[in-house]
Each structure stands twice: as structure tokens, then as C-alpha cells.
Amino acid sequence: MVEYDRHSQREEPNKPALRTCIVGIGGAGSNVLDRITLDRTVEAHLVCMHTDIRVLGHAMAPVKIQLGAELMRGIGAGGDPDLGREAAMFSREEIRQAIEGHDIVFICAGLGGGTGSGAAPVIAEIAKASNALVFVTATMPFSFEGRRRLNQAEEALNQLQKRADALILFENNRMGELILPKDGIQKAFAQADQLIAQSLRAVSTIVSTPGLVKLGLDDLTSALSTSNGRCLFGFGEARGQNRGAEALKRALKSPLIDQGRLLHQTKTLLVHIAGGETLTLMEVDAVMKQLGRHVPDHTHILFGVAVDARLGDAISVTLISSLGLSQLNTIAAAAPPANMLPMTDRPMPSLADAVAATPVAAAPAPVAASAIATPAPTPRSRAPRQAPAPAPAAIEPQPAPAPAPARAAAPLTRDDSMDLLFKDDEIISLTPQEPEAPAQSVEDEPELFPEAPAAVSQFTEPPVQQEYEEEEYYEEEEPSVSHSSFLPESEIEPEPLAPEPAPAPAPARLRIEDFMTPAPAPAPQPQAVAPAPVQQPRPATSPLAAVVARTNLPPEDLAYAPPANTVVAKKPTNQEQIDLGFSDQDRGRFKDTEPALASGGEDLDVPTWMRLKRKLKR
Numbered sequence: 001m002v003e004y005d006r007h008s009q010r011e012e013p014n015k016p017a018l019r020t021c022i023v024g025i026g027g028a029g030s031n032v033l034d035r036i037t038l039d040r041t042v043e044a045h046l047v048c049m050h051t052d053i054r055v056l057g058h059a060m061a062p063v064k065i066q067l068g069a070e071l072m073r074g075i076g077a078g079g080d081p082d083l084g085r086e087a088a089m090f091s092r093e094e095i096r097q098a099i100e101g102h103d104i105v106f107i108c109a110g111l112g113g114g115t116g117s118g119a120a121p122v123i124a125e126i127a128k129a130s131n132a133l134v135f136v137t138a139t140m141p142f143s144f145e146g147r148r149r150l151n152q153a154e155e156a157l158n159q160l161q162k163r164a165d166a167l168i169l170f171e172n173n174r175m176g177e178l179i180l181p182k183d184g185i186q187k188a189f190a191q192a193d194q195l196i197a198q199s200l201r202a203v204s205t206i207v208s209t210p211g212l213v214k215l216g217l218d219d220l221t222s223a224l225s226t227s228n229g230r231c232l233f234g235f236g237e238a239r240g241q242n243r244g245a246e247a248l249k250r251a252l253k254s255p256l257i258d259q260g261r262l263l264h265q266t267k268t269l270l271v272h273i274a275g276g277e278t279l280t281l282m283e284v285d286a287v288m289k290q291l292g293r294h295v296p297d298h299t300h301i302l303f304g305v306a307v308d309a310r311l312g313d314a315i316s317v318t319l320i321s322s323l324g325l326s327q328l329n330t331i332a333a334a335a336p337p338a339n340m341l342p343m344t345d346r347p348m349p350s351l352a353d354a355v356a357a358t359p360v361a362a363a364p365a366p367v368a369a370s371a372i373a374t375p376a377p378t379p380r381s382r383a384p385r386q387a388p389a390p391a392p393a394a395i396e397p398q399p400a401p402a403p404a405p406a407r408a409a410a411p412l413t414r415d416d417s418m419d420l421l422f423k424d425d426e427i428i429s430l431t432p433q434e435p436e437a438p439a440q441s442v443e444d445e446p447e448l449f450p451e452a453p454a455a456v457s458q459f460t461e462p463p464v465q466q467e468y469e470e471e472e473y474y475e476e477e478e479p480s481v482s483h484s485s486f487l488p489e490s491e492i493e494p495e496p497l498a499p500e501p502a503p504a505p506a507p508a509r510l511r512i513e514d515f516m517t518p519a520p521a522p523a524p525q526p527q528a529v530a531p532a533p534v535q536q537p538r539p540a541t542s543p544l545a546a547v548v549a550r551t552n553l554p555p556e557d558l559a560y561a562p563p564a565n566t567v568v569a570k571k572p573t574n575q576e577q578i579d580l581g582f583s584d585q586d587r588g589r590f591k592d593t594e595p596a597l598a599s600g601g602e603d604l605d606v607p608t609w610m611r612l613k614r615k616l617k618r
Ligand SMILES: Nc1nc2c(ncn2[C@@H]2O[C@H](COP(=O)(O)OP(=O)(O)OP(=O)(O)O)[C@@H](O)[C@H]2O)c(=O)[nH]1
Pocket: 025, 026, 027, 028, 029, 031, 032, 051, 052, 076, 077, 078, 079, 080, 109, 110, 111, 112, 113, 114, 115, 116, 117, 139, 140, 141, 142, 145, 149, 172, 189, 190, 192, 193, 589, 590, 604, 605, 606, 607, 608
């Protein structure tokens, strides 16, 4: 018998690690990025982008980009996605510089406001143009935030689906299930931020950490692939005696998989188990057997195990899958009790089987950041990882579900389906030949600023050691899941449809058309230029939590191209870091918008750290 050497380095030593970048956009994106920065669990280039200089000034990410500095003058987009989009276009060069050179770009934003909804699709497109694999995690607004925000969020979602390789959508309404109704709104946001941060961490770990049984980008995109569906995500981590069972229990309790109910219908399920050096075969076997009670026999299991020294004595279980909207609606209509499928005792692929079957048995070397040797995102055959157990009771080989297109795993190429936003030499050559649809809904906008575009600023700070004065405020204990909604809508005053921020009377506002490539000019369309946004059908009863959109980029809206010379990236200087010195009473970027109030009168739009009245000390 050959002894397995846990420390052997089987991966090619000189293989470059996947370079990962996480971009947080707007207030929500910035909050999630703060969470990730504090946790220090994801090894990635963290970039915060916002129009609002005050929020940006307090963000913890080491790299910050002020979007549309001259256009926005450091003020938030005030809930106007068109402003957010224009701001991103002005800053496209800095965005490109921050993103380029990365293999995977995660984009994180709260949809419904101005900056996140408007800028995220632009940034996704820049990321795609740099050949990165683009993952988007976004939140949908609480229902009590009002119809206007929801509409804006759906419009942004529609645009993001066309540009992202995979999109995981978190519905803030669902996040309420993570906490008790009596808990404050800030706790709901905090829990939501934590779950989103966990999903980013899980996905980046899966694709970048060498594993005993390796899962790759192709597995991930296969699990996420469905033409028009929603992603199911569950994550649990536990320590102690029954840590495997407990971690699985927590993963199954995720509201994003509807307490495990949605796994009944899934065709492909990605399961990733990670633990420290003490992870045992028995524990992995136990988790897989237990999971077998929750998924049907025909489910195609993509199974990965990794030993990651950073986890210490913890075990984490990640479940990722997807369901078509029709299936989701069926499930929602005929919802069985939350109990899982009856126990079938169907054996799941064991670790030993999987190890024996996998040709990619990467060494579970103690993970030091620099020691992670990760494979390039090339398409790999999934067949050997089906772990056909020699025992007759092992999982049946399943007919492979629609495999992930090779393109999803391979470095992305610029194809002619790419929407083209920018008049940039390297991008413009990809302009689709067919006539572009007119830019949406911006032509009739009031003009705000007469000035010509000027330089936008970017300032890059070294990581600042900032600490909250108080202790960790995310509670460790298992959240209650006994409440199906966070706040009944009836208890919330409907959000008045507040007027948009009053446009300044200045006559020469910069418009998207000013940046458009002159030809081919679509025929002018009188009045009918604002096509009704294509809205995602939403499940009637169960607002489930995640959406996957495989990239299928039809050339259409957002066809604008700012001149390449309008933006001059400034060298970072200390002077550009503005001392904001605002008080807790100041609504900052929200001052021109209607407050989104919870019943207690709290302003939901205020960032988490502000709502919690945390002070930062340097
Ligand atoms: N989960 C979560 N959602 C948030 C948080 N903050 C805001 N949101 C949601 O994200 C939506 C957009 O809010 P922001 O991100 O603050 O808005 P923005 O994109 O910065 O846009 P402007 O403020 O208009 O410039 C809100 O309607 C909320 O539903 C947060 O901390 N966590």
C-alpha cells in the first residue's frame, strides 16, 4: 500500500494561481466588501467603486475608485441608475486598469439604487472585455423599499444577466429568514452581507484551492448553468464533535435553497467539503450519506474535497445548484412540507472512490497564500470525477446534464456578441455589425451639468488597519429559521414615489449619446425610445434567492462609447483622500432621495456601519 503524502505537491509548481478580483459597487457592494476585508478569508484584489466620496472614504477596501468624479462631484447617484451608469462610463479607464489581468472578477452590488444598478452592468462588460470570467452577486431590494426600486433592480438584473457568466441573486426579503423579526433591520443587512461574503469566499475557494478531489470552473458553471433559472446556494461551517453533520445542516438551512426543499428538483448539485488537516474520510463519507437523503437519485453530483489549513478545526460544506424558473414555480405552487425526502440510504460517492477515480488528485498541502497552485481555467473532462464506486450500491453514473459550454471554463474570448460600451481601440473592433438598439430611457432625461467631462480621480490606499471599537457584531449562533418573512408588508408604510432629484436647469448635460459611436446610427425613434424593461418573471409565491444567467450576450442596449481621451487617470495622491468628517445624522448620499424607512423609522439606505453607529479608529 502506498502511503498518501499529505504534503506532496502534485500540481505543477510553476502553474500560476488564478487571479481573482472582487469589486464592490455602491453602498451595498461596499458593505459586503467591508465584511470580506474584515474577515480576511478571501484572497483577492479588493476594489470598492462608488460615486459617493463619503462612503468611499470610509470603505475598508485597499483600492477605491470614485466613479464619475467630475460628473457626480462626489455625491451619490441619488437612486438614479442612469447617473450611476454615466458615472461608470466616465471612469471606465480606471475601472479597466483595476480589473484587467484577473482571471475571475466578482462583482457585488445592491440593485435598486443608482450607483449599483447603473454601474454594475458597465463594470461587468469591462470585465468581460478583459477576458475575465465574470461572476455577479447582487441583492434585490426588500419589498417595503417600494416599487420604483424594485423596477430599477429588475432592469439592472436584466442587463447583468446578459453580461455575467453566472449571477447569484440574493433577495433581501429572504434574508429576513436568517434572523428573528424582533432583531433590528441592521442585523438583517449584516446577515445578508455575511451570506454574500460567504458565497464569494466559497466560490473563490472552490476554483482556486487545490483539492483532494478537485472541482474546477467547468464544474461550477455546469452547476450554475440553466438558461433562465435561479442559483441555489447553501453554505455551512461548524466546529466540534459533529462538525460535518452540523455544517451540512447549516448549509441546508440556507434560505437560498428554501430549507433544502429546492434540492429535490435539482439535476446537478455541486458539493464542496473543506476542512483543516484534521478532516477525516469518515466525516466526508458521513456528510455525503446524509446529503443523499435530500437529493433525488438522478441528481448529478459534482463532488470536491479540499484540505485548507486556514480552516483550522472547522469543516465547511458548500452546496451550489440551479433550477429553471418553471421548476421553481411548480415547487412554489405545490410546496411540500419543509421536511426532506424520505431517507433512501442511497450511498453517495465516497471520498475514497472519488480519490481513486479522479486524475486530478491535487495535494492538500497546507495552504499558504503563495503556495496555492491553481489550474488554469481550462475545460476538463468531468467524467472521471463522477466517482463511479466499485460497490454496486454506489451512485449510478448519471447522464451528464447539459455540460457547461467549454467557453465558460476557458478564458473568455471577445466575441461579437459583446455589448460595446466604449470607444476604446481594443474594444471597438468587436462592435457587432447589426444596428444597436437605442440607449434606454436616458434621452429624455433632464440635463444636469453643463460642464464637459474632466478627469476622474482614483486613489489607492495601502490596506489600512482599521478596527471597530466594538467586538465582532455578527453572531455565531445558528439563526432561527422559523419565520418566513422579515417584516410583514402591512406593517410598513408604502414608500412614497418620491420625485427624482431635482434636475439643475443647466442646459448642456452630458448625455450617453455624446459618447456613442457615430455609426451605425439607428433611425431616430420618436418618443418610443424607452422600451419597457424586459422584466424577469418572478415566482408568484416564493421569492427565491438566486439567479443564474449564462452568458448570452445579444447586442443591444447600452451601446455607448465615450471618447477614449475624456478620462485621465490621476496618480494617487494623499490630497485626494478627502477628510469627510460627517456626522451620523447626515444622510450623505441619500440626502436627495426618499428615505426607505422601516417601521422603527430607521433609514435603510444608510450603510451598515453607519446604522450600527460604529466608529472607526485608525
Ligand atoms: N444586503 C444588503 N443590501 C443592502 C445594503 N445596503 C443597501 N442594500 C440594498 O441595496 C439597494 C441599493 O442601495 P445602495 O447600494 O446603498 O445604493 P447605491 O447602489 O449605492 O446607489 P445610490 O445610493 O443611489 O448611489 C438598497 O435598495 C437595498 O435593498 C446592505 O448593507 N446589505
